[in-house]
Amino acid sequence: MSTAVICSMPAEGHVRPLLVVAAELQARGWRVRMLTGARYASMVRAAGVDFVPLPPEADTLDELGAGDRKRGRDAINSGVEQAFFAPAPLAGQALLALLAEEPTDVVLHEPTFVGVQALHRLAPAERPFVAMCGIIPLGLSSRDTPPYGLGITPLRRTVPNRVRNAVLTAVATRLVLRPVHRAADRMLADMGAPGLRGRFFMDVLRSADLHAQFTVPAFEFPRSDAPESLRYYGPMTRVERSGLEAPPWFAELGKHRPVVHVTQGTVANTDFTELVRPTVEALADLDVDVVVTTGGRPVAALTDDLAGLAPRPERLHVGEFLPYDKLLPLTDVLVTNGGYGGLHHALQHGVPIVVAGDSEDKVETSARVAWSGAGIRLGTSTPTVAQVRAAVQRILGDPSYARASRAIGDAIATSPGPVGFVDDVEEQVRRRQAAGVA
Template structure:
């Protein structure tokens, strides 16, 4: 059997770690080599805007006994505070600036120092997080088989796909189909406005210009692994041949993590509500925590809240004293708390949503941004939870929604059905098998480039 060398290029947040750490261990157990490279996507933004948490993902990987390739790129001077838009249609100019003035220059800067490091390692195949455009460009430059992974299907468009991040249900009328078509056209026009900026960077890196560069650059034409399940996606006539659904990811508990002693106080004779809004939205949404305290502070439940800040007290230090029935901790692994919960309250994040379904726990979802709206709507469609849009979030509405889930058994029954459907997935084994096939040359395709590089994109 051939021994392959894999390079995993990830962003500095919990989701990419949760997707890749178990797969790296599985490949190593089969005799293959895996090294990581961390693109400090959030750390880069954090340097000028500390509302975005910075996670030392490289150190976590080392603590887990995994190898990290160091890309020693010197600091890149920033022209000001990096914008952090939450809705790309409503904050069009902020998104334009984010990519044009900050991310694209940083992608190019990082690439210059990363490529020699990767070439020296000489991987058999590369696996890249979809948000790391620089990692995708590096994979193309290396000329080896590469795969993308994602926790949502937003980059997989088709004629019958829904507009991404809008939180819509499948259309039931011709008018709704027309609305969806118009919304997707608008999104496409927005992406096209960035095509030249991204293609100019691609050409400078020695890569061809491509159509729909913002969406197409991060998606491998060879293999696309999705940590979701088609049973919980809006129906489509078909999916591209290179797409593989692998189900929920499962890792979020570092080796050195010790559960706080406060969890020993959870009574066994009271219902348990577990609340979290993940590890990226926490600093921007501190009001969420005060709202849940107001909503459930006098209710007959034990409420455990994770503010999602690993080795960081930024959020906890800004919260008021919690009610007597609350336990508030800076960081709690979902994998430890969700199985114990009777009801989840969360933001509709991919990992939390899918883990809640996999454990059969009904939820109240308060979507905050991006794909959260879509995941929250999928919960509603399957009767696995209740969605409260952020503008309608109040203590009264949240209290009523949690109470309704406890009172109406249909939510628990639907969540248990979802659990049985997801039981057939084994994301770790599936990813390892697919990546081995990739390294062995089973999945190869050529990216379709623009026929001729436009003159204004030529390297001068």
């Protein structure tokens, strides 16, 4: 029996797509163990996967996420260190202990599980095959892309683009993002892993044997110097029949006027005055249906954050969760704070996007929305009413945004998905075994 260990930092948007991969592996007879935070034990076990808890000292991401979110440059310099580098040495020790318990063919990890670097102090023949599962925008440096974390899009002309990118990368590495580079080298030294040696901090991910990006090329900056190990598989989680019952008001959606859906997701949804309230206010006098999801928070919390708001849209509909398989095909514009998974759900259905994120990796997801032509980025998580209104009206009046989103959706529909990804993993494992590496 082939065996795999899947490693994820404790966050739903990280764990859930990897469980899709786990399901495909198990369907082929693999034994799968998953190393992640205690909060996700029931989710992992419900998928039939053996759950292994991170050490408590490394199971800190949920706690950090509940506090004030880092924004802008600080989201990279101190946010990455606190959230991902600080727990990495202990997470790496836990991974090594798992591998010592029984032979393992493959280690799969998402990019923020930096503890996997503990494996790379070993020679390739002494460790399993390692696949990086890209559930956030691709961060590998390239002559064709600006450095990750600044939210800057590539230029269209090759020579000016490469000159600018070289300058930006040098400035980011040595000045703007110097703290996170120093933190990365300290972390790698603690694990006995090779240091950055002047490389950009996201290039620590280059040590993987397979770089599996869970998107399609149309939604990622092109890299002419990408490693041969980079492959695109499309998103692992896709909108399918949810089992949720549609409320009665769904029957009228999309028949007489455009539908605008606004959500702050399931993580950054503690303060609806950041995005939901200005969106509701912005659309109050437009002839649209406004659909709000609270991401699991009580609807009463939204009612409190909308207190005193007048006028309100005549057709305002609210739910904690709604069946996306029924809602997204009826949606003309999504207004969101830009989680990678949520954006791909919209793109799968060709829905153009107004994106308002500026924390964590959301500056980079927002940059890809703008670059791909699938929507408009607002550059802040707390936009004004006027900003939201102008962006929604622009998308409703310009069909090019919907066309770009539909093109990405078509690419998603034909992407390899988890079947293609596991096909490639199995092929790589067979090659290693034939070569006597494993």
